[in-house]
Amino acid sequence: MQIFENFISYRRSDVLAEVQNIYQGLLSKGFSTFCDIYSLNSGRFDDGLKDTIEKCSNYILVLKEHDILSAFVSYASQDRHRVAMIIQGMKKARPDMDIFFDVESLRSGDDWETALWTEIDKRDILFLCWSHFAKESK
Incomplete structure (x- = not known):
């Protein structure tokens, strides 16, 4: 299992563009980053997500301002x-x-x-x- 420095979480699809920008920006700076649309494999995702979150150093939550x-x-x-x-x-x-x-x-x-x-x-x-x-x- 790959270990990531960062875990990106978001609640709604209306922040997807921002999530993608954050993800690409972190990757371009050399930070290993988990984002479900790029990193999640098929299978029991609940167990995989829990393990990934526990091993990440940083948790990034992306929300709209008025959420x-x-x-x-x-x-x-x-x-x-x-x-x-x-x-x-x-x-x-x-x-x-x-x-x-x-x-x-x-x-x-x-x-x-x-x-x-x-x-x-x-x-x-x-x-x-x-x-x-x-x-x-x-």
């Missing part, structure tokens, strides 16, 4: 500084997106556990920032 208006960011506390930089970039790219980031959104004395579950439920998407710290957290 997601709000997000919840989950991360291990040890990654807070790195995640803050990622969120800063997200806010530059999408200033209209309402992003829940606990250190910016929660206040002292808040019932943080209830607040987190409430925020997760009302967001369009949850971004999980995975790392070895996240893998080890409970």
Whole structure:
């Protein structure tokens, strides 16, 4: 089984042109990239996709701008500084997106556990920032 650096995922066919451009751009820079329209073989694709995703270093999700208006960011506390930089970039790219980031959104004395579950439920998407710290957290 080939191991890819990047996995491109998309939800709707109306982003196919963008997906193809991203794929071709990554390949031209020498990055091994999985994209179903180029990389998926026949057979049990569920098992193949799961294995491919688990072995990829990067997961690229392609959506239209108005597919997601709000997000919840989950991360291990040890990654807070790195995640803050990622969120800063997200806010530059999408200033209209309402992003829940606990250190910016929660206040002292808040019932943080209830607040987190409430925020997760009302967001369009949850971004999980995975790392070895996240893998080890409970």
